[in-house]
Amino acid sequence: MADIFEKLVKHNGPIGQHRERAHGYFAFPKLEGEIGSRMIFRGKEKIVWSLNNYLGLANHPEIRRVDAEAAAQFGMAAPMGARMMSGNSNYHEKLEKELADFEGKEDATLFNYGYQGIMSAIDAICGRHDVIVYDAESHACIIDGLRLHPGHRYVFKHNDLEDCEKQLQRATALVDKQNAGGILVITEGVFGMAGDQGKLKEIVALKKEYSFRLLVDDAHGFGTLGKTGAGAGEAQGVQDEIDLYFSTFAKSMASIGAFMAGDRAIIDYIRYNTRSQIFAKSLPMPITIGNLKRLELLKTKPELRKKLWEVVGKLQKGLREGGFDIGKTDSPVTPVYMKGDVPEATAMVMDLRENYNIFCSIVVYPVIPKGHIIYRLVPTAVHTDEDIELTLQAFRETKKKLDAGDYKVQAIPDMAEA
Numbered sequence: 001m002a003d004i005f006e007k008l009v010k011h012n013g014p015i016g017q018h019r020e021r022a023h024g025y026f027a028f029p030k031l032e033g034e035i036g037s038r039m040i041f042r043g044k045e046k047i048v049w050s051l052n053n054y055l056g057l058a059n060h061p062e063i064r065r066v067d068a069e070a071a072a073q074f075g076m077a078a079p080m081g082a083r084m085m086s087g088n089s090n091y092h093e094k095l096e097k098e099l100a101d102f103e104g105k106e107d108a109t110l111f112n113y114g115y116q117g118i119m120s121a122i123d124a125i126c127g128r129h130d131v132i133v134y135d136a137e138s139h140a141c142i143i144d145g146l147r148l149h150p151g152h153r154y155v156f157k158h159n160d161l162e163d164c165e166k167q168l169q170r171a172t173a174l175v176d177k178q179n180a181g182g183i184l185v186i187t188e189g190v191f192g193m194a195g196d197q198g199k200l201k202e203i204v205a206l207k208k209e210y211s212f213r214l215l216v217d218d219a220h221g222f223g224t225l226g227k228t229g230a231g232a233g234e235a236q237g238v239q240d241e242i243d244l245y246f247s248t249f250a251k252s253m254a255s256i257g258a259f260m261a262g263d264r265a266i267i268d269y270i271r272y273n274t275r276s277q278i279f280a281k282s283l284p285m286p287i288t289i290g291n292l293k294r295l296e297l298l299k300t301k302p303e304l305r306k307k308l309w310e311v312v313g314k315l316q317k318g319l320r321e322g323g324f325d326i327g328k329t330d331s332p333v334t335p336v337y338m339k340g341d342v343p344e345a346t347a348m349v350m351d352l353r354e355n356y357n358i359f360c361s362i363v364v365y366p367v368i369p370k371g372h373i374i375y376r377l378v379p380t381a382v383h384t385d386e387d388i389e390l391t392l393q394a395f396r397e398t399k400k401k402l403d404a405g406d407y408k409v410q411a412i413p414d415m416a417e418a
Contacts, residue, residue, distance in 0.1 A: 014366040018342075024417030026346055031359070035059050035254070037383040039359070046359035047387045049377040054224050054332060055304040056382035057294055058254035066293040070286035078285045083110075084272070087282030095292050096259070102299060103230055103245050105261035109271040112283050114248030114258035118217060119145040120276035121246070121260055122186075124269070125215075126151060129181030131171040135159065135198065137191050139217060151181065158191075161202045168210045183211065189218030189225070189232030189247075193363065193374070195329030197221070197232050204241040215244040223252025223298050224332055229305050253294040257283050307381040308332060311388065315379050318392040324399070336375040336395065340402060341365075345373040347407035348398055350415060356394035 012019060019027065031048060032040040035058040039048050057063050081087040092110060100108040111117025122145030126132060132146060132153040146153050152174055154167035164185075171183045187198040200216060207214075218231040226234030231247065233239035244262045249255040260270060271277075297304070312332045319326050325337040340348070342364045352358040363374040377391075401407060 018412050019416075021412045021414040021416050022346070025415035026349065026362075026412065029359075037380065037387050041353065041359055044357065046353060046357045047383075047391060049358070049360040049379070049383075049391065051380065052220075052251040052378055053254045053380045053382070054252045054308055054378075055254070055298065056307075056380050057252070057297060057304075059382075060297065062297065063254075063290065063293055067286060067290045070289040074285035074289075076284045076286060079282050081282065082278060082280060083282045084278055089282075089285065089288070091285060091288045091292065092283065095288055095295070098292065098295055099259050100261050100267075102228075102295065103233075103261045104239050105245060105267075106264040107267040108259045108261035109267050109274075109277075110283055110288075111258040111260070111274075111277060112280055113256065114219060114246075114250060115141040115144075116276040116280075117258045117260065117274070118142060118246055119148065120274045121244075121270055122146065122184075122215075123148040123275065124273040125244075126184060127181070129175075129178055131174055131181060131183050132186060133164065133167045133171050133183060133212070134186040135164075135188065135191075137193065138186060138188060139192060139219070142186055142188075142217060159196065159199050161199060161206075164203060165206060165210075168206060168212065171212075172210055182213065184215060185212050186215045186217070189216050189221035190331040190333060192220050192333060193367075193376070194327050194335055195220075195331045195333030196327070197225070197236070197330050200232055200242065201236045201238050204238045207241065213243040214241065215246065216242050217246050219246075219248045219251055220331060220333055222247035224305065224308065229298055229302070249291050249294070252298060253291060255291050255294055256287055257291060304381050308379065311379040311381065311383045314385065314388050315377065315383075315391070318388060319395070322392060322396055322399075324395065332379050334377040334379060335363075336377065338373045338375065338399070338402060339371060340373045340407065341371060343409045343412050344402065344407040346412045347409050348373075348402055350413050351398055351401070351407070352394055356390070356398070358391055358394045 035053060037048060038045050079087040079089050096108045096110055118141050126149050128150040130151050132149055134155055135158055136155050137158040154170050156164040156167045175181050190197050221232035223229045225232050233242045244260055246260045248258040316326060316334055327335050327337060345362050345364050349362050361376045363376055368374060
């Protein structure tokens with residue numbers, strides 16, 4: 001019999017195989033200093049495009065004050081226990097009510113983390129006779145939730161309405177044959193890798209012909225899209241038709257936690273049947289109170305969202321005019337598509353960081369096909385015109401080097417921490 005750990009030592013995974021050369025630089029880097037558009041990396045200031053601090057709330061003075069006061073008053077322990085048993089509070093319930101009102105839903109329930117929350121919610125909602133239809137580019141948390149599902153699931157090509165309808169037909173036929181179960185369609189408000197919005201309006205229109213419920217993960221749309229910042233559903237005019245609206249606090253609100261909003265009876269069921277919350281300690285009081293303040297600023301300071309979109313417009317316009325392929329993004333998420341292998345991508349990133357003081361994230365194989373590179377830029381309300389111009393200049397110069405083959409190397413540069 002083999003030792004179960006043997007394979008872990010021999011095969012470290014597609015990303016882990018590079019750990020000895022990448023750790024602390026390409027993977028698990030340490031950004032230091034105040035959270036903002038410029039931070040310290042390995043002792044030097046860098047322009048940072050890797051933080052989902054969309055509205056710049058991470059270091060907003062009102063936020064920092066409320067966070068500090070709540071921590072001083074309650075500490076991080078309160079409330080102790082799971083919410084169902086002993087960890088509930090008026091603050092938690094107030095946050096749920098305000099989130100539900102903001103999203104135009106009857107009720108909302110909190111999760112400690114977005115990833116575990118949506119996984120567990122999918123598990124709670126869907127039984128073995130139910131069928132899930134989902135977008136091919138759904139986030140990993142949705143895919144892991146699907147892995148918990150004991151029933152059938154059908155995937156449709158990314159944002160392809162014709163294929164979505166085809167999979168709905170398959171799901172409908174199966175449910176009719178079983179004479180049991182229902183259909184849940186899952187998509188995203190904004191796809192975090194490519195930045196394109198999900199086709200919510202078109203999917204909602206399919207309800208006229210097919211019987212299903214719609215769950216939308218709007219992690220990147222919440223706070224950034226729509227007239228009031230309520231997200232992709234508001235932006236596309238179909239918020240009322242979204243049966244379950246999910247988002248995290250880790251992006252626009254620059255915090256921790258998540259929520260799901262919908263009809264009161266359905267949210268109550270999720271509240272009482274989501275295992276990741278029933279058997280987990282409640283969201284700490286300082287985080288809950290801090291999130292109340294963040295939601296208040298998100299609702300009452302539209303100038304933050306306006307500034308974000310000014311930065312987005314300038315960055316994306318500059319990239320397009322420079323001949324860069326940024327795909328079909330219609331959100332703040334800004335991908336820059338290039339050609340090259342993993343060693344080339346890391347060599348270019350090292351050049352950007354060391355010689356141009358630009359810190360951005362790269363996406364390579366196995367997340368995307370071999371031979372492709374995505375530089376993923378995340379604009380925020382605190383980036384400046386100087387940040388944008390220096391970044392555009394750096395990309396123009398490094399793109400020329402990439403095309404000329406200057407980054408051709410045999411292996412990932414060894415930049416691991418000593």
